[in-house]
Amino acid sequence: MIKRSIFITGTDTGVGKTFATCALATLFQERGVKVGVMKPFQCAGSDAFDLKNNLGLDDAMESINPYFASEPLSPHIAFRREKIKISIEYIKDCLARLQKKYDVVLVEGAGGLLVPIKERYLMIDLARDLDLDVVIVARLGLGTINHTLLTIEQARSRGLSVRGVIFNEPTLSKRKIPEKTNPLAIRKYGSVNILGTIPYFKDISRQKILKRLKGNIALDKIFQQEERLNTQKLVRDDKTYLWHPFTQMKDWLAQEPLVVEAARECYLKSTEGRWYIDGVSSLWVNVHGHCHPKINGAIARQAQKVAHSTLLGLANVPSIELARRLVAIAPKSLTKVFYSDSGSTAVEIAVKIAYQYWQNIGKKKKKMIVHFAHSYHGDTLGSVSVGGIDLFHKVYHDLIFQAVQWPTPFPSAFGAAKDFSRSFFISLRKLEQYLKKEHHRTAAVIVEPLVQGAAGMVVWPQGALKKLSDLCRAYDVLLIADEVATGFGRTGTMFACEQEKVCPDILCLAKGLTAGYLPLAATLTSERIYQGFLFDYKEQKTFFHGHTYTGNPLACAAALANLEIFAKEKTIQKLQPKIKFLTKELRSLKNLLHVGNIRQKGFMVGIDLVKDKARHLEYHWEEKMGVKVCARVRHYGVILRPLGNTIVLMPPLAISKQDLKKIIVATARAIRDVTEYASF
Numbered sequence: 001m002i003k004r005s006i007f008i009t010g011t012d013t014g015v016g017k018t019f020a021t022c023a024l025a026t027l028f029q030e031r032g033v034k035v036g037v038m039k040p041f042q043c044a045g046s047d048a049f050d051l052k053n054n055l056g057l058d059d060a061m062e063s064i065n066p067y068f069a070s071e072p073l074s075p076h077i078a079f080r081r082e083k084i085k086i087s088i089e090y091i092k093d094c095l096a097r098l099q100k101k102y103d104v105v106l107v108e109g110a111g112g113l114l115v116p117i118k119e120r121y122l123m124i125d126l127a128r129d130l131d132l133d134v135v136i137v138a139r140l141g142l143g144t145i146n147h148t149l150l151t152i153e154q155a156r157s158r159g160l161s162v163r164g165v166i167f168n169e170p171t172l173s174k175r176k177i178p179e180k181t182n183p184l185a186i187r188k189y190g191s192v193n194i195l196g197t198i199p200y201f202k203d204i205s206r207q208k209i210l211k212r213l214k215g216n217i218a219l220d221k222i223f224q225q226e227e228r229l230n231t232q233k234l235v236r237d238d239k240t241y242l243w244h245p246f247t248q249m250k251d252w253l254a255q256e257p258l259v260v261e262a263a264r265e266c267y268l269k270s271t272e273g274r275w276y277i278d279g280v281s282s283l284w285v286n287v288h289g290h291c292h293p294k295i296n297g298a299i300a301r302q303a304q305k306v307a308h309s310t311l312l313g314l315a316n317v318p319s320i321e322l323a324r325r326l327v328a329i330a331p332k333s334l335t336k337v338f339y340s341d342s343g344s345t346a347v348e349i350a351v352k353i354a355y356q357y358w359q360n361i362g363k364k365k366k367k368m369i370v371h372f373a374h375s376y377h378g379d380t381l382g383s384v385s386v387g388g389i390d391l392f393h394k395v396y397h398d399l400i401f402q403a404v405q406w407p408t409p410f411p412s413a414f415g416a417a418k419d420f421s422r423s424f425f426i427s428l429r430k431l432e433q434y435l436k437k438e439h440h441r442t443a444a445v446i447v448e449p450l451v452q453g454a455a456g457m458v459v460w461p462q463g464a465l466k467k468l469s470d471l472c473r474a475y476d477v478l479l480i481a482d483e484v485a486t487g488f489g490r491t492g493t494m495f496a497c498e499q500e501k502v503c504p505d506i507l508c509l510a511k512g513l514t515a516g517y518l519p520l521a522a523t524l525t526s527e528r529i530y531q532g533f534l535f536d537y538k539e540q541k542t543f544f545h546g547h548t549y550t551g552n553p554l555a556c557a558a559a560l561a562n563l564e565i566f567a568k569e570k571t572i573q574k575l576q577p578k579i580k581f582l583t584k585e586l587r588s589l590k591n592l593l594h595v596g597n598i599r600q601k602g603f604m605v606g607i608d609l610v611k612d613k614a615r616h617l618e619y620h621w622e623e624k625m626g627v628k629v630c631a632r633v634r635h636y637g638v639i640l641r642p643l644g645n646t647i648v649l650m651p652p653l654a655i656s657k658q659d660l661k662k663i664i665v666a667t668a669r670a671i672r673d674v675t676e677y678a679s680f
């Protein structure tokens with residue numbers, strides 16, 4: 001599908017955007033193309049009115065020009081002074097109506113791409129939000145190269161496609177060398193189509209435009225098909241060359257995968273051009289939405305300095321700054337940062353450090369690691385060793401090290417939270433008995449604080465984490481908090497440990513650390529642990545561990561931008577009403593025939609699908625109900641990924657209430673389709 005709407009922007013105010021819009025529209029009309037125009041913002045003047053009249057359009061002025069201010073000022077000032085609130089959604093609706101009516105719609109901006117429309121919202125954001133390609137209007141003459149190339153670069157750096165540059169001749173004068181050569185220079189250095197030049201007109205009329213421009217403007221180039229991504233070929237190549245994670249490839253080969261081409265805010269775009277809400281934050285990583293200008297910008301700026309340099313024997317700027325910032329926001333017990341690249345390596349490092357710590361300080365018997373039933377800490381052998389999900393465990397049994405799996409209850413899909421809580425604390429009391437006896441052989445306990453994510457969003461009863469932390473203190477056993485999933489706001493606070501005022505000895509971070517932009521992990525330790533490794537070189541008590549990309553500057557720059565956005569945009573604060581809203585909306589799912597228990601902690605949600613509520617019958621795992629519901633929910637424009645018979649919702653923290661509601665509605669429909677109507 002070719003996009004049939006174009007955003008017309010200028011290199012500056014007064015370069016003749018409206019004139020160019022009128023000329024282009026007239027030429028389209030002459031070809032029998034139904035063309036509409038829109039000027040979302042107008043500050044003084046009669047441009048929109050003139051367009052309507054010159055083109056003989058019958059649309060209401062409000063739909064051609066939704067926002068009008070009477071002073072000739074930048075929109076962000078003009079509309080504020082007149083106390084006019086701007087709704088981008090409204091503009092989208094207006095455009096959608098015009099798009100229904102016309103073959104082509106030309107949307108004229110105001111000023112250039114970086115003109116502010118309202119608080120933190122520029123003209124370029126509007127072009128992106130309206131999903132339009134751009135045509136740039138430039139002034140013909142000396143000095144146009146710089147402005148035009150800057151505009152092209154800016155547009156492209158934000159992912160907009162520039163369909164061409166059209167020149168306007170500002171005055172009637174003889175064309176000299178700049179007028180003749182500048183368009184060629186712009187074509188060359190901007191790698192862009194030149195659509196033509198509109199000569200100086202004293203006053204415009206349809207006849208004059210047609211007489212002087214017909215055949216001189218390269219209209220076809222505007223909609224020239226870009227080389228479209230060929231979904232069929234991509235899918236074929238994917239199936240030929242890729243091996244997907246956690247995937248039975250036999251199943252994969254039998255279905256049609258969705259290929260993601262781009263993303264923006266909380267939406268993913270497929271190569272087919274359809275947009276989907278990213279309902280699980282691209283596997284629990286995305287925080288502030290996709291293509292956030294601050295994070296993209298930070299990565300791009302760092303790339304201009306140095307993309308990678310090693311931490312083995314050298315230091316680098318972003319990794320230093322990030323370590324300082326992480327220590328500042330982490331629970332106060334933590335003072336040192338060890339980098340790696342994934343949640344699994346963060347855990348691997350934590351376990352090795354905990355083990356070696358006791359060896360280093362001479363308590364050589366303290367070797368055992370305790371972890372919990374249903375826990376998940378990653379897929380490398382060390383992290384699988386402390387994992388409690390049997391399915392991932394079984395095959396690798398002979399390869400993994402011995403650890404103690406502490407039995408904790410699993411919440412019933414049929415509710416009864418009280419029973420769960422009671423048996424949970426009984427399990428912790430038994431752990432106390434165990435530690436009393438075994439503490440001299442126990443190095444550490446590893447835990448997913450508050451929520452065992454991969455288990456199906458198992459929310460620990462209130463106080464359990466604190467209780468565990470107290471036990472570790474009492475018996476001098478290290479506490480490793482794996483906040484790979486729960487960190488960075490996911491449970492409603494920056495870190496889950498905060499909610500029970502727990503200060504772990506070791507903290508593992510990954511998923512949300514770069515807001516979902518680049519692979520980076522960090523293992524934070526307390527001063528005591530760090531001191532346990534400070535010995536003379538010859539004693540060989542160094543921590544012998546490091547990855548090639550440890551402390552990668554690009555990833556650290558992304559993480560720094562992430563933390564900056566948390567502070568500037570008050571992400572955690574703004575999350576609170578959204579969590580409440582989500583809780584409220586989730587209640588509507590409770591009534592569905594085949595929904596059992598729903599667990600929520602902040603923005604982590606697990607919805608259990610059950611076969612028969614009254615008779616307490618669960619679906620057999622082979623029925624793949626979770627997979628089926630998540631396949632179905634794509635029809636409603638939402639991407640989800642289940643954990644067995646549990647549907648997971650974990651949207652980016654930046655999501656709007658409106659989109660949250662869309663996820664809930666889509667999920668409810670998909671669940672009903674799959675569980676109540678057998679045909680799916």
Ligand SMILES: *Cc1c(COP(=O)(O)O)cnc(C)c1O
Nearest residue numbers: 342343344376377378453484485
């Ligand atoms: C995802 C996850 C991991 C593993 O992280 P990767 O980056 O996939 O290696 C470890 N611990 C927890 C709690 C996780 O959710």
